[in-house]
Amino acid sequence: MPDAPTLPRDPVIEAYKKDVDRTLIREMLKLTPEERILKLQDFVAFAVELQKAGRQLRK
Amino acid sequence: MNKTATDFKGLLRGLLEARVDFIVVGGVACNVHGSARATFDVDVVYARTADNIDRLVNALAPIQPYLRGAPPGLPFSFDAKTIRAGLNFTLMTSLGDMDLLGEITGGGTYEQLLPATVEVDLFGFPCRCVTLEKLIHLKRSSGRTKDLEVLAELEAIAEERRR
Numbered sequence: 001m002p003d004a005p006t007l008p009r010d011p012v013i014e015a016y017k018k019d020v021d022r023t024l025i026r027e028m029l030k031l032t033p034e035e036r037i038l039k040l041q042d043f044v045a046f047a048v049e050l051q052k053a054g055r056q057l058r059k
Numbered sequence: 060m061n062k063t064a065t066d067f068k069g070l071l072r073g074l075l076e077a078r079v080d081f082i083v084v085g086g087v088a089c090n091v092h093g094s095a096r097a098t099f100d101v102d103v104v105y106a107r108t109a110d111n112i113d114r115l116v117n118a119l120a121p122i123q124p125y126l127r128g129a130p131p132g133l134p135f136s137f138d139a140k141t142i143r144a145g146l147n148f149t150l151m152t153s154l155g156d157m158d159l160l161g162e163i164t165g166g167g168t169y170e171q172l173l174p175a176t177v178e179v180d181l182f183g184f185p186c187r188c189v190t191l192e193k194l195i196h197l198k199r200s201s202g203r204t205k206d207l208e209v210l211a212e213l214e215a216i217a218e219e220r221r222r
Contacts, residue, residue: 016211024095033091033179045064
């Protein structure tokens, strides 16, 4: 994918940027777009399972 | 319809196999570009030509699209007539949630957004996805506070790519 050109900096976004975990981004950038979507799918499936377990605990 | 984990592959592959003209936007587009944030639905901008609406309806009808958050039993029929009469649809399906967008703020229609897309290989098909630069522009245009963290991550991705 082509690199994104630089956009004008927004000081508010810059303030938020310091909290971004770039190690996660670097790991994601090692994957293909398809692998990224499959990773997302795995995570969402895991999150739904956690939600189900939480609901069962509250019963 | 029971709430299940979104089948991103199934939803996208269904559209791709049916040769629907669409552009991936939103959280999945962020993910395609390298975002580590989770999203729970698929947002696409679709072309509103008659042929494409027919392909869209045929592709999605088997997964029973219904208006998300609406009470059950409404006289909602997912057909070409409904799609032509509306524009943006927030749907739930048997494969998960999907937003069908005829137009988006800051991006316009499918045809207007097309120059700001890249083609990526997904599940054996070429798939149009909004560019990272345009995604940042769209998120900035939305002006939503909740998008500030997303924007920070997207801009960090752009920086990482330039490294």
